[in-house]
Amino acid sequence: MSDLGHVLVLAGGLSYEREVSLRSGRRVSEVLRAAGIDVETRDTDASLVPAVLADPPEAVFVTLHGGSGEDGAIRSVLELLSVPYVGAAPDACRIAYDKPTAKTVVRSVGVRTPEAVVLPKETFHDLGASAVLARIIDRLGLPLFVKPSRGGSALGASIVRKADELPAAMVGCFAYGDTALVERYIEGVEVAVSVVDLGEGPVALPPVEIVANEGVYDYSARYTAGHTEFFAPARLRPEVADACAQMAITAHTALGLRDLSRTDLIVDAEGLPHFLEVNVAPGMTETSLLPMAVEAAGEDLSVICASLLRAAVRRASAE
Amino acid sequence: MTQERDHGRSTAAHGSRIDAYIDRYAARAAGMVASEVRALFAVASRPEVVSLAGGMPYVTALPLDSVGELVADLVARRGTVALQYGSGQGDPALREQICEVMRLEGIEANADDVVVTVGSQQALDLVTRIFIDPGDVVLAEGPSYVGALGTFAAYEASVVHVAMDDHGLVPEALAETIASVARQGRRIKFLYTIPSFQNPAGVTLSAARRRQVMEICRRADVLVVEDNPYGLLGFEGDPMRALRADDPDGVVYLGSFSKTLAPGFRVGWALAPHAVRDKLVLAMESAVLSHSSFAQLAVGQYLATQPWREQIKSFRELYRERRDTMLAALEALMPPGCVWTRPAGGFFVWMTLPEGLDSKAILPRAVAERVAFVPGTGFYADGSGARNMRLSYCYPEPDRIREGVRRLAGVVQQELLTRDTFGTGSAPAHTGVDTPGPDLA
Numbered sequence: 001m002s003d004l005g006h007v008l009v010l011a012g013g014l015s016y017e018r019e020v021s022l023r024s025g026r027r028v029s030e031v032l033r034a035a036g037i038d039v040e041t042r043d044t045d046a047s048l049v050p051a052v053l054a055d056p057p058e059a060v061f062v063t064l065h066g067g068s069g070e071d072g073a074i075r076s077v078l079e080l081l082s083v084p085y086v087g088a089a090p091d092a093c094r095i096a097y098d099k100p101t102a103k104t105v106v107r108s109v110g111v112r113t114p115e116a117v118v119l120p121k122e123t124f125h126d127l128g129a130s131a132v133l134a135r136i137i138d139r140l141g142l143p144l145f146v147k148p149s150r151g152g153s154a155l156g157a158s159i160v161r162k163a164d165e166l167p168a169a170m171v172g173c174f175a176y177g178d179t180a181l182v183e184r185y186i187e188g189v190e191v192a193v194s195v196v197d198l199g200e201g202p203v204a205l206p207p208v209e210i211v212a213n214e215g216v217y218d219y220s221a222r223y224t225a226g227h228t229e230f231f232a233p234a235r236l237r238p239e240v241a242d243a244c245a246q247m248a249i250t251a252h253t254a255l256g257l258r259d260l261s262r263t264d265l266i267v268d269a270e271g272l273p274h275f276l277e278v279n280v281a282p283g284m285t286e287t288s289l290l291p292m293a294v295e296a297a298g299e300d301l302s303v304i305c306a307s308l309l310r311a312a313v314r315r316a317s318a319e
Numbered sequence: 320m321t322q323e324r325d326h327g328r329s330t331a332a333h334g335s336r337i338d339a340y341i342d343r344y345a346a347r348a349a350g351m352v353a354s355e356v357r358a359l360f361a362v363a364s365r366p367e368v369v370s371l372a373g374g375m376p377y378v379t380a381l382p383l384d385s386v387g388e389l390v391a392d393l394v395a396r397r398g399t400v401a402l403q404y405g406s407g408q409g410d411p412a413l414r415e416q417i418c419e420v421m422r423l424e425g426i427e428a429n430a431d432d433v434v435v436t437v438g439s440q441q442a443l444d445l446v447t448r449i450f451i452d453p454g455d456v457v458l459a460e461g462p463s464y465v466g467a468l469g470t471f472a473a474y475e476a477s478v479v480h481v482a483m484d485d486h487g488l489v490p491e492a493l494a495e496t497i498a499s500v501a502r503q504g505r506r507i508k509f510l511y512t513i514p515s516f517q518n519p520a521g522v523t524l525s526a527a528r529r530r531q532v533m534e535i536c537r538r539a540d541v542l543v544v545e546d547n548p549y550g551l552l553g554f555e556g557d558p559m560r561a562l563r564a565d566d567p568d569g570v571v572y573l574g575s576f577s578k579t580l581a582p583g584f585r586v587g588w589a590l591a592p593h594a595v596r597d598k599l600v601l602a603m604e605s606a607v608l609s610h611s612s613f614a615q616l617a618v619g620q621y622l623a624t625q626p627w628r629e630q631i632k633s634f635r636e637l638y639r640e641r642r643d644t645m646l647a648a649l650e651a652l653m654p655p656g657c658v659w660t661r662p663a664g665g666f667f668v669w670m671t672l673p674e675g676l677d678s679k680a681i682l683p684r685a686v687a688e689r690v691a692f693v694p695g696t697g698f699y700a701d702g703s704g705a706r707n708m709r710l711s712y713c714y715p716e717p718d719r720i721r722e723g724v725r726r727l728a729g730v731v732q733q734e735l736l737t738r739d740t741f742g743t744g745s746a747p748a749h750t751g752v753d754t755p756g757p758d759l760a
Contacts, residue, residue, distance in 0.1 A: 012365075016683060019361035045365075121737070129741045155355060156683065158747045165747070171737060172746030175683040189326045211334065223353035226341030229334040240327030271327030287337050 004037050008057035012043035015067030016155050024063035024284035031302035052081050059309045060085040066151050070097045070281050084316035086308045088280045092256040099149050099181050099277050106275050109254045113275040116183040121174045133166050143185040148177030154218045188268040191234050192289040193248035195261045199311045202252050204245035205293035209234030232296035240271045247273050259308050359682050360755040363691035369723030371710040372691040373755050374666050378581045389620045405612035407604035409435025413619040417588050424550050425564035428590050434599045435610050439575040439587035444470050445602045450508045451476045456500050458510040462698030464518045478700035487524030490531040497539045509542040515559050516549040516665025519698045519709035548575040551631050553664035554639040568592050579631050584614045641712040648724035654732050666713035675738045678708040680746035690726040
């Protein structure tokens, strides 16, 4: 039997990533049960608060992706309920979840991140799209990467290689959010570095390299087994792998994150990593990167998840 | 120097593709991938979202107590039959009852020519299995039922769409399409049609056109596969006469209890000319040995002991009220430039958006506003339908339908602004399946 009592895994929610979240939640619940822990999985709906009040869990594992799961909202509620939870505090989530803000923070501590322009939809309505889009291309050049300023799973994201592709990319982006982050696209190796802190400081797990079949790591490539080839650890020279790991730890620390995070970055032709974004509730599905990194490190996901829960309980008792 | 330009790579190890069987799948599995649109439908299953997407019948309106009693009675009295294997063709008594149901649409049939299937979806699968070789042409309305398109794709048929208007298939377009396929030296195996209250378009083939369509197919020697799940759910007058009623040899008729009783029983059927029937029975046996005896006997018991005609009437009234609600809400709320069909029965309205809008690009915004629909492209095999969406009124209560249309109208209005701003309403295309699973309201 486990020393941990009743644990709650939150999964689902109303964000675009509901389906992914449900899969992450199932996976985390499964590995925790395998570790002998009493696990309950719940969606975030009107029954959540009364249920937690009636039978407070010893700790909560948040596997909600996008929206309230990553913008700090659900964690604020957990704080109000005085329930320990795994992961970053609400304020840190708010900053990390907003990609432009996160880029500004990490850049301020010397982390390299692609030059970008951030604009809300209204600006294009008010000033006219064509003039503004032309200026973006003048400033950043091509290719570009367009994505919503918030959200994940590459929803609403696309690469723009020709100027005439930019309007459709903007429409696709604004379908998923009201503010667009238009970045200079760095051709290179896509790498994800997961960071775990079991109470003794943040540790980077081996970087995972992503090679999508069609060259684009989009929603379909992310969640269809077989559509992407993963290398864990990434095929990087040791000093480059170290630089990636260091970048992820720097980002994790600078953004005030805790317990776990995943930094997505790209290694350019010179072997230099560039920070793209950070996830405060990394995917935990069968095709997700953090579980792969855990395995590459020779660790057991159930041990890591259980340790994170214990760390959350200890932190709450200390506060 | 090369070391500096190699993206920092060290070794060329083999990676993991997560799926150990990735190199072994048949080519036809290539399209079976995760999709953004399916992910959005996962959100639509939450009660906060008004789903105008799925086509789930409103089974809440059934007399569930009575159904419960008859199922209990069935097990108590005939359990050894109900829980045993049955024949590949299906329970003989149920096949007699099916003939009685079909008589409502003018069909005089012999129970020997009926094969009971797992929903009419399986009937469609069996018909396609026995007729289609890879590359054979199937004619289908444009748009057509997504489940049929999936089946045709699985058997590697080449689907050629035939234009429809508010009165169903356009006979001239059918004749022209048949001639055009013939000129290409390709073989048409059958015309797949949903003549009454079509899914997704909601339109019905008029009586005059029924005669014309059958005449064109007779002359061109094209078999007709008539899929008729909604035929008894008309809101005006008597049911239309089925195509099969006037041509027993030229039509394979597919029927279902999914909409007139409940989809949970998964009882449908095919009525086919004798020789075709024989092949369907053999195909059925190779697919599943036999249908569930339990489900067949339960449906038979329901038809024998319950006022099923009255139940269909009450379904008709319920769906008519919802259709009226949806049409009134669309009329009152949708921005100019949107047009839609006015179904005289069935479950669906087919809406066409103003020029330049793309329903698939609109769906995320709609889901954020807590309303869902099915983008039109899922109902075409050739990528058409970007400006269309299917709106279903069968499941949500009328006040939810009104609220859903109100939310959708706001989204369309916003998207018009986006289109005007960027000069396009289309987003980059993506892969994957664009329609919800069967269990979505």
